[in-house]
Amino acid sequence: xxxxxxxxxxxxxxxxxxxxxxxxxxxxxxxxxxxxxxxxxxxxxxxxxxxxxxxxxxxxxxxxxxxxxxxxxxxxxxxxxxxxxxxxxxxxxxxxxxxxxxxxxxxxxxxxxxxxxxxxxxxxxxxxxxxxxxxxxxxxxxxxxxxxxxxxxxxxxxxxxxxxxxxxxxxxxxxxxxxxxxxxxxxxxxxxxxxxxxxxxxxxxxxxxxxxxxxxxxxxxxxxxxxxxxxxxxxxxxxxxxxxxxxxxxxxxxxxxxxxxxxxxxxxxxx
Amino acid sequence: xxxxxxxxxxxxxxxxxxxxxxxxxxxxxxxxxxxxxxxxxxxxxxxxxxxxxxxxxxxxxxxxxxxxxxxxxxxxxxxxxxxxxxxxxxxxxxxxxxxxxxxxxxxxxxxxxxxxxxxxxxxxxxxxxxxxxxxxxxxxxxxxxxxxxxxxxxxxxxxxxxxxxxxxxxxxxxxxxxxxxxxxxxxxxxxxxxxxxxxxxxxxxxxxxxxxxxxxxxxxxxxxxxxxxxxxxxxxxxxxxxxxxxxxxxxxxxxxxxxxxxxxxxxxxxxxxxxxxxxxxxxxxxxx
Numbered sequence: 001x002x003x004x005x006x007x008x009x010x011x012x013x014x015x016x017x018x019x020x021x022x023x024x025x026x027x028x029x030x031x032x033x034x035x036x037x038x039x040x041x042x043x044x045x046x047x048x049x050x051x052x053x054x055x056x057x058x059x060x061x062x063x064x065x066x067x068x069x070x071x072x073x074x075x076x077x078x079x080x081x082x083x084x085x086x087x088x089x090x091x092x093x094x095x096x097x098x099x100x101x102x103x104x105x106x107x108x109x110x111x112x113x114x115x116x117x118x119x120x121x122x123x124x125x126x127x128x129x130x131x132x133x134x135x136x137x138x139x140x141x142x143x144x145x146x147x148x149x150x151x152x153x154x155x156x157x158x159x160x161x162x163x164x165x166x167x168x169x170x171x172x173x174x175x176x177x178x179x180x181x182x183x184x185x186x187x188x189x190x191x192x193x194x195x196x197x198x199x200x201x202x203x204x205x206x207x208x209x210x211x212x213x214x215x216x217x218x219x220x221x222x223x224x225x226x227x228x229x230x231x232x233x234x235x236x237x238x239x240x241x242x243x244x245x246x247x248x249x250x251x252x253x254x255x256x257x258x259x260x261x262x263x264x265x266x267x268x269x270x271x
Numbered sequence: 272x273x274x275x276x277x278x279x280x281x282x283x284x285x286x287x288x289x290x291x292x293x294x295x296x297x298x299x300x301x302x303x304x305x306x307x308x309x310x311x312x313x314x315x316x317x318x319x320x321x322x323x324x325x326x327x328x329x330x331x332x333x334x335x336x337x338x339x340x341x342x343x344x345x346x347x348x349x350x351x352x353x354x355x356x357x358x359x360x361x362x363x364x365x366x367x368x369x370x371x372x373x374x375x376x377x378x379x380x381x382x383x384x385x386x387x388x389x390x391x392x393x394x395x396x397x398x399x400x401x402x403x404x405x406x407x408x409x410x411x412x413x414x415x416x417x418x419x420x421x422x423x424x425x426x427x428x429x430x431x432x433x434x435x436x437x438x439x440x441x442x443x444x445x446x447x448x449x450x451x452x453x454x455x456x457x458x459x460x461x462x463x464x465x466x467x468x469x470x471x472x473x474x475x476x477x478x479x480x481x482x483x484x485x486x487x488x489x490x491x492x493x494x495x496x497x498x499x500x501x502x503x504x505x506x507x508x509x510x511x512x513x514x515x516x517x518x519x520x521x522x523x524x525x526x527x528x529x530x531x532x533x534x535x536x537x538x539x540x541x542x543x544x545x546x547x548x549x550x551x552x553x554x555x556x557x558x559x
Contacts, residue, residue, distance in 0.1 A: 012363055012370075016377035019435070023380070025403060026392050038401035086289040095282035101290075108297050112495070112541040114517070118524050118534050119300030119307065125314060142292040172281055201385045203499050204517075208525060219387045226391050227503055235395065242391040246384050253383050257376050260383055265443045268489060 023246070030239040037235050051236035052244075055225075058237070061244060063214055064221040071136045071217060072199040078141030079195045080188060086142075087150025088176045092162060105144045117208070124209050135209040136217065140199055145267070146191045153187040154180060190263040193256070200249065218245050307534035314530060325535040335536060337511055338519040339543070341426055345515070346494045348430035353490055354483060357438050361445035362475075375446075379439035386436065390503040393432040394419070419505055422512040429500050429513055437493070441486045448482035449475065484555045488548055495544045516540050 029037050031047045055061065089095070090102060120139060129135040157180060165175050181188060206220040213221070222241045253260055283290075308326070311319040329335060360378060364371060381389060396403050397418035405415045418428040452474060460470045498517040501507055507514035507522075520540065524533035 008363060008366065008368070009370075012360075012368065012374050015360060016374050019377045019380060019439070022392055022396060022403075023384075026388075026395075029395070082288045082292075085285050089282050089285045093282040093285070095279075098282075101286060104293060104298075108293060110545070111297070111301070112492070112544045114496075114520065114537045114544070115304050115541045116297055116300040117520075118530060118537055119303040120296060121524070122303070122314065122530065123295070123300065139296050142289050142296075144293075147289065172285065197383060201387075203385075203387060204521070208521075219385050222391070223387050223499065223503060226387075226394075227506070235401075238391055239395070242388045246388040249383050249385065250380075253380065257379075261375070261379055261443055264382065264440055265447060268440060268444050268485065269447065 023250075026239055026246075027243055030236060030243045032236065034234055034236045037239075051234075051240040054234070055237045055240045055244075059221055059225050059241070060214060060216075061218070061221065061241065064216050064218040065244075065248070067133070067136075067215060068200055068218040071133060071140075072196050074137045075140035075199040076192055076195045078137075079143045079146045080191060082142050083146035083150045083191060084176055084181060085173070086147045087152075088154050088172075088180065090147070090151045091154035092159070093172075105147055108144045109148075117204075121208050130209055131212045131215060133215060136206060139205075143191075143195065146195065149187055149191055150184075153184040157183055186262075189259055190266055193259055193263040194267055197249070197260075304534050304538055307531050308538060310531045312530040313528040315528075318531075321531065325532050328532060329535055329539060334511065334514070335516070335519060338514045338516045339540075341512060341514055342495060342497060342516050344426050345430050345433075345497060346491060348427050349433050349494055350487060350490045352430065352434045353438055353441055354486055356434065357441035357445050357486065358479075358483075360438070360442045361449055364442065364446055365449045375443070378442050381436045382439045384436075386499045387503065389432065389436045390500050393435075394504050397428055420509055422508075422510040425505055425509060425513045429497075429504065433494070433497070433500065437490070441490075444482055444486060445479060448479040452478045484551075487551055487555060491547060491551065492544065495540070495547075 025040065028044045029040055030051055031049070032040055032044050033046055033048050033050065036045055090098060090105075124130050124135045127134075129138075161179065162175055165179050170179065200217075201219060202217070203219045203223055206217045207223070210216050210220065216224070222245045225241050226238050309320060309322060311321045311324070364374060368374070395401070397405075399405060399415060399417055399420065402418070404418070408415060417424065419425050456474050457470055460474060465473070496517055497515040498521065501513040501515050501518050502521075505513045507518050516536075517540075520533050520536045523529045523536060
């Protein structure tokens with residue numbers, strides 16, 4: 001092998017390791033007794049599950065895992081269903097106000113969330129949705145970005161398919177879900193992955209609307225655990241919480257890696 | 272319902288879930304936000320009309336301007352670092368390389384992981400005594416760095432961490448841009464005697480200009496939202512050097528319940544972001 005190629009491999013491997021090693025360190029450190037974490041190098045000296053048992057005792061981490069999963073699944077479902085419906089209407093139906101609706105959607109995408117954050121919180125207070133899962137789910141049920149992706153995908157489907165279905169007596173909703181959706185699987189996967197990921201990782205909104213520990217999402221619970229005093233400055237326990245928070249996504253990523261990368265890349269390009 | 276009427280109403284029925292949603296959670300809040308800026312309110316007591324008081328206060332609020340400055344400092348480090356590293360890695364990833372999928376997956380891993388995890392992790396990596404970074408520096412005979420306790424460096428430390436977290440996404444975006452350039456261009460240039468640098472400057476750079484533009488915009492908008500990292504890592508310190516604008520607004524709204532004032536901050540900040548993006552569009556987007 002040429003020397004330049006060898007150097008390239010070494011460089012890229014070093015780069016890859018700089019992204020991977022911190023996670024490895026985090027996992028090993030979480031399994032290391034508190035006192036030894038400061039000296040941890042490549043290999044652990046002793047392994048212990050102490051940090052984890054302590055963490056389980058202090059915070060309702062499993063409950064928060066459930067909350068996060070529940071919220072993320074509902075949000076993803078909502079975005080897919082409503083996004084497909086609205087995207088279809090924009091792409092294939094003709095009605096007065098269609099262009100206006102399109103501009104409204106574009107407008108909401110250019111609007112920084114900083115404007116709507118506080119009024120949305122006040123809305124939650126007025127609806128008495130604070131400290132309820134409704135506050136986490138309902139505002140997340142629609143996504144302008146998803147609608148645009150669906151619209152774009154549906155536009156590529158020839159009208160004849162739809163006309164034929166209509167002549168067979170198919171209702172519009174059936175057209176959208178039973179006939180058109182199977183044709184745009186990549187879009188559905190992209191929207192699904194992005195929505196799930198964003199919902200799962202969202203911390204700011206849960207911090208604002210949820211105070212009850214039993215209803216907190218996982219990132220929120222781990223954040224408050226790390227920032228508040230409950231961890232009692234114990235590093236290992238904090239790291240154990242962080243590892244547990246990362247685990248679901250790491251597992252999903254290990255399996256669906258290509259889809260993750262493709263989805264986020266296409267979302268970046270479309271922006 | 273007569274079928275003709277039903278047919279005419281159908282599109283509106285289909286988009287109604289979105290319409291209700293956007294009015295409730297976007298349009299009404301924007302209007303309410305503007306109204307709120309002219310009032311003083313802590314949710315519990317009735318709203319008090321205060322005219323332009325909030326705006327006057329904003330312009331004299333040194334802490335707010337510091338937070339904006341901090342955010343700009345963050346972007347000034349983060350964006351060039353991100354573009355440089357992403358471009359470098361994408362450039363090499365574009366070569367014929369075994370294990371490409373492995374490298375790509377490694378760079379991208381931090382992108383999907385929650386910012387909470389990354390922040391907790393890096394808080395430890397930056398540790399003064401026990402952090403891996405300082406331990407490495409010491410083993411090379413260099414001194415310790417007070418990454419998070421030095422007011423001059425703290426925001427840079429956060430910028431480095433943010434770059435580590437996000438660069439993978441931009442590597443992929445650059446890779447897509449790089450792959451749009453046909454090999455024949457480079458081969459032709461090679462025949463003409465162009466050096467690798469010349470090839471890069473005259474073939475590669477123009478081709479990926481739109482990608483660079485996109486990376487700048489995405490990083491900017493993301494950078495302005497900087498919140499959870501300073502919240503966990505430093506709570507805005509030391510000496511408010513890592514207080515990001517979002518963190519400040521959050522504290523005003525949910526620490527002090529200054530609803531009217533924080534709405535004012537929010538709107539001002541949003542306009543600032545849109546202005547910066549518009550400026551970047553003007554200067555960076557070149558005609559094809």
